[in-house]
Amino acid sequence: MRKKLLYEGARKLEYEIRHIVKKAELVENCGQPIYWENIGDPIQKHAKVPGWIKEIIGNLVKEDGTYGYCHSQGDPEARAFVAGQNNLLKGVRVSANDILFFNGLGDAISKLYRYLPPTSRVIGPSPTYSTHSSTEAAHANSDPLTYNLDPDNYWYPDLDDLYNKVKYNPNIAGILIINPDNPTGMVYPPEYLEKIVAIAREFDLLLISDEIYTNIIYNGAKTLRLAEIVGDLPGIALKGISKELPWPGARCGWMEFYNRNLHPEFSDFCTALEDAKMVEVCSTTLPQKALPLILGDPRYREYVAVKNQAIGERSKVISGILSDVAPIRFVATQGAFYNTMVFKEGALRPGQFLKTDNPEIQALLDDWIDDQTPLDKRFVYYLLATTGVCVVPLSSFHSGLQGFRVTLLEENPELLRLTFNKIKGAIKEYCQSDMIKV
Numbered sequence: 001m002r003k004k005l006l007y008e009g010a011r012k013l014e015y016e017i018r019h020i021v022k023k024a025e026l027v028e029n030c031g032q033p034i035y036w037e038n039i040g041d042p043i044q045k046h047a048k049v050p051g052w053i054k055e056i057i058g059n060l061v062k063e064d065g066t067y068g069y070c071h072s073q074g075d076p077e078a079r080a081f082v083a084g085q086n087n088l089l090k091g092v093r094v095s096a097n098d099i100l101f102f103n104g105l106g107d108a109i110s111k112l113y114r115y116l117p118p119t120s121r122v123i124g125p126s127p128t129y130s131t132h133s134s135t136e137a138a139h140a141n142s143d144p145l146t147y148n149l150d151p152d153n154y155w156y157p158d159l160d161d162l163y164n165k166v167k168y169n170p171n172i173a174g175i176l177i178i179n180p181d182n183p184t185g186m187v188y189p190p191e192y193l194e195k196i197v198a199i200a201r202e203f204d205l206l207l208i209s210d211e212i213y214t215n216i217i218y219n220g221a222k223t224l225r226l227a228e229i230v231g232d233l234p235g236i237a238l239k240g241i242s243k244e245l246p247w248p249g250a251r252c253g254w255m256e257f258y259n260r261n262l263h264p265e266f267s268d269f270c271t272a273l274e275d276a277k278m279v280e281v282c283s284t285t286l287p288q289k290a291l292p293l294i295l296g297d298p299r300y301r302e303y304v305a306v307k308n309q310a311i312g313e314r315s316k317v318i319s320g321i322l323s324d325v326a327p328i329r330f331v332a333t334q335g336a337f338y339n340t341m342v343f344k345e346g347a348l349r350p351g352q353f354l355k356t357d358n359p360e361i362q363a364l365l366d367d368w369i370d371d372q373t374p375l376d377k378r379f380v381y382y383l384l385a386t387t388g389v390c391v392v393p394l395s396s397f398h399s400g401l402q403g404f405r406v407t408l409l410e411e412n413p414e415l416l417r418l419t420f421n422k423i424k425g426a427i428k429e430y431c432q433s434d435m436i437k438v
Helices: 008-012 016-029 051-061 076-087 104-114 130-140 159-167 190-203 264-279 285-295 298-322 359-368 375-387 413-435
Strands: 099-102 121-126 146-150 172-178 206-210 235-240 253-258 338-343 403-407
Touching (some): 016 359, 076 253, 076 285, 099 104, 099 264, 104 130, 104 235, 104 253, 104 264, 121 159, 130 172, 159 190, 190 206
Parallel strands (some): 121 146
Antiparallel strands (some): 099 253
């Protein structure tokens, strides 16, 4: 080519959550049933959308206006509704003009980092949801900047680590919170959030809170939303309907801008995001029109409460199966629908394996694994090839820890127990395999 086509930062874009699917499909073609634990799609895990929600959507489909463009910022009624929901929190108040809709949070996250200067960095948690870490790294053409979540302290953030990284890196312009957290299932306690706000205040930073799982909290956990703690600082909350309705295929998410009028430079940034959406014309109309009708329905609160209780019960089942598995450090979840297992130091070693009698599957393993393969990814590939359980390695969430992420979504109780007993057996066998003479 006459000129270079690829921006170097594009090489930072990684999404193992989807990449592992390609390998799983190859294993499935060899006759091995697949147990999908790689992605947070409730529909794939046998979730049923209530009839009353389908009825609302079905009636909207009959309206001609649903098929047209909507306002570039988002449907006015949807924006007014979510602004009103925020204002019930008695924190920072917003108007419909502080709401900006996107085609899912992936779209919102991409835009958020794209319009920051490359030298303005956002520090996020580690492990972290890879859409955030890879997109932020791509915008800066550098490795992600992260603060540690501590598996020995319920995955809560290491506030000293965060403070020191912010203090000694003047390029940090913002702090990212994912609450409830993906991939760990941790819920930020109010006192931790207040200390993070204090750090942002001391160093004059933007606060960003990914709250896509904000209504999925269980087993007695308590937290606060960004609007309740941000005070007079600039802030952006990221929200959506894909997880809690559930309607992931709708691709409907939004940003809420806090204290825009108090900070001219932040206001200019918000305007740039709005202009970027205007260039695209608008986000998809149907889910926006459905949003206030569904979330405003009196049946919705009870529906979410029942669903959260079920997720909490599944977390207890998984705890019962995996909490006493010696090679891993197990932390029970309190929010979202993920759990992250961390292998104890020395549990994973290069010579470990799981046996397969299928030569086609063995050939796949031989092709996937070499001396450079991270140890947790090596385990994940063996787990997939020999049991069909598809999980995501923790190293793919920009973490120096070794482990893997699972979901808490399987609604078939027998299949849930089957899947996690397969994981339990595989961990034990794998971690002892290099001690057995073949």
